[in-house]
Amino acid sequence: MIVAGFILLAVGSADLVRQFAPRRWVGYLTVAVMLLLLGSVSDALVPMVLGLVVGALWVWCMPAERRAPLGFWPAVLLGVLSIGSVVWLGARTDAGLIGAVWSVRSPFGEIPFDLALLTVGTGVFLLESANLVVRAALDGEHTWRPAELRRAAVLDSPDEQPTASDTPVAHPVVPGAQADDGVIGVIGEAGVGAADTVAAEQPEPAGEADAVPARDPRAGFKGGRLIGPLERILVMLLTLAAAYPILAAMLAAKGIVRFPEISRDGETGARAEYFLVGSLVSWVIGLGAAFLVWWAAHS
Structure with a gap:
């Protein structure tokens, strides 16, 4: 599941950078450093590198400013990759350096680091990346009709x-x-x-529109x-x-x-x-x- 966690976190963070960061290259560099640190302390450098690669491919395949060149297929492949890595790879027994000090409990029991990373990555993906997926689906409808x-x-x-x-x-x-x-x-x-x-x-x-006061906070909401x-x-x-x-x-x-x-x-x-x-x-x-x-x- 650590693979899916890094992939979704990389993709979701990259899309947030594209949408909100004033200087994208600074945002991308920050995301790369953050993933590098997480991969180092969790003994997951290979999943981290895979996440960076998938994130870079996602930015190219799913542009925010124009129609996606490959349509809806990058989202399908990402879903298959994420589900496959969770279902077939499963959980790790050793989370590296951070696993020795990681201790997070919930009403349902202790939360492993890999599960926490997957949950965070999934939540980040739902914020902005899922918007691009929905738009790609609607673009496909426009193409055919x-x-x-x-x-x-x-x-x-x-x-x-x-x-x-x-x-x-x-x-x-x-x-x-x-x-x-x-x-x-x-x-x-x-x-x-x-x-x-x-x-x-x-x-x-x-x-x-003329009746709305200029300082009305609802204007332009x-x-x-x-x-x-x-x-x-x-x-x-x-x-x-x-x-x-x-x-x-x-x-x-x-x-x-x-x-x-x-x-x-x-x-x-x-x-x-x-x-x-x-x-x-x-x-x-x-x-x-x-x-x-x-x-x-x-x-």
């Missing part, structure tokens, strides 16, 4: 309807939106699961960037805690909250599909993370 994408580009303007020839319609571009083949995409800058970022970043009508990561973390924690009724209620509540927007789809159904694809991919990632930690804890 260009006509519906053109209609989806104007869904947030009820007065505009796509023409019979599916000619792209001029439409306000939200911050971070992407354009592809003349089609204005509606994917948020962070690629958050479901349509949360789209709803959060849609421009308000002119009359309402982009809560959609937080919904996806928080949702996945909650899915992971509630699944590990076996709180399935609460988990089901939370997922159902999200659908109820989004229902008014989805109900305005009309005949295309593009908004509903966008919501379902993004939500399902996001939930699968959260459940997969819970499975990794659960299997590692019981192996």
